[in-house]
Amino acid sequence: MIDDIWNCLRRVREAAPLVHNITNFVVMNNTANALLAAGASPVMAHAPEEVEDFVAISGALVVNIGTLSSDWIAAMRLAALKAGAAGKPWVLDPVGVGATAFRSATAAVLVEIGPTVVRGNASEILALADAATEATRGVDSTVSSDLSLEAARRIAAVTGGVVAVTGATDYVTDGRDVHALRNGDAMMGRVTGLGCSASALVGAFLAVEPDPLLATTAALAVFGVAGEIAAENAPGPGTLQLRLYDTLYALDRQALQSRLRLD
Numbered sequence: 001m002i003d004d005i006w007n008c009l010r011r012v013r014e015a016a017p018l019v020h021n022i023t024n025f026v027v028m029n030n031t032a033n034a035l036l037a038a039g040a041s042p043v044m045a046h047a048p049e050e051v052e053d054f055v056a057i058s059g060a061l062v063v064n065i066g067t068l069s070s071d072w073i074a075a076m077r078l079a080a081l082k083a084g085a086a087g088k089p090w091v092l093d094p095v096g097v098g099a100t101a102f103r104s105a106t107a108a109v110l111v112e113i114g115p116t117v118v119r120g121n122a123s124e125i126l127a128l129a130d131a132a133t134e135a136t137r138g139v140d141s142t143v144s145s146d147l148s149l150e151a152a153r154r155i156a157a158v159t160g161g162v163v164a165v166t167g168a169t170d171y172v173t174d175g176r177d178v179h180a181l182r183n184g185d186a187m188m189g190r191v192t193g194l195g196c197s198a199s200a201l202v203g204a205f206l207a208v209e210p211d212p213l214l215a216t217t218a219a220l221a222v223f224g225v226a227g228e229i230a231a232e233n234a235p236g237p238g239t240l241q242l243r244l245y246d247t248l249y250a251l252d253r254q255a256l257q258s259r260l261r262l263d
């Protein structure tokens with residue numbers, strides 16, 4: 001598995017795939033920087049007039065509902081439908097789903113289009129599966145990722161794709177197989193948008209690897225290992241965020257192999 005994961009990262013660095021993001025105002029900059037540091041090529045574009053054209057020339061699409069407004073929903077739908085029609089992989093990050101009826105309704109519409117991968121924190125995955133909507137309080141998770149593995153499986157059964165739940169342990173499932181990743185660091189929760197960056201990296205890896213279970217596992221493995229290296233001796237979240245870019249940029253096979261905790 002380590003060979004497969006390393007090969008995914010190598011191919012991202014070689015191919016520099018264009019990743020089209022319709023994402024939130026909070027994380028546009030740090031998501032673009034994470035993609036660049038990992039070797040991909042980001043574009044942030046949300047005008048309904050151009051999203052289909054961007055999907056057509058991109059290796060993958062990432063749809064993130066973090067700062068939703070009604071104007072953006074049309075663009076998200078158009079882009080997701082175009083990705084489906086063009087056979088391009090796409091990721092849904094259902095930020096804060098369950099917190100408001102507006103977010104839940106929007107996420108449901110997007111899930112129905114059939115994302116290749118859904119990546120959320122435990123509260124979001126539970127809410128999305130309609131298992132425990134009251135567990136969502138905002139955009140940060142209030143429950144552990146372990147509890148939402150069953151919910152992830154149920155979403156995968158609906159989309160026919162892969163679902164990832166991140167937290168202290170990241171789970172990735174296609175509804176049958178489950179990969180558990182135990183890298184990362186608790187301080188990662190103190191930097192905004194690292195979940196959004198993780199989703200964007202999943203997009204980059206999907207652009208070079210057709211198996212979504214492998215692509216998602218590889219992206220989260222790389223992100224978790226890089227985050228844990230970046231957190232080492234970091235005095236706080238600001239340093240972690242900057243070091244994370246440096247670590248994604250410089251990560252080598254030896255560091256990945258020696259640190260990876262994957263079951």
Ligand SMILES: Nc1ncnc2c1ncn2[C@@H]1O[C@H](COP(=O)(O)OP(=O)(O)OP(=O)(O)O)[C@@H](O)[C@H]1O
Nearest residue numbers: 121166167168184185186188189192193194195196
């Ligand atoms: N307690 C923890 N221990 C180790 N790694 C963690 C922990 N919490 C989060 N992470 C890692 O941080 C990254 C972001 O995941 P998280 O679940 O915090 O996303 P999120 O809640 O969607 O974040 P955001 O909405 O701010 O983007 C993942 O790679 C995850 O593995």
Ligand SMILES: Cc1ncsc1CCO
Nearest residue numbers: 024026066067095139193
């Ligand atoms: C803080 C925040 N609010 C809406 S989106 C976002 C970024 C983390 O998801």
Ligand SMILES: [Mg+2]
Nearest residue numbers: 095121195196
């Ligand atoms: Mg999130």
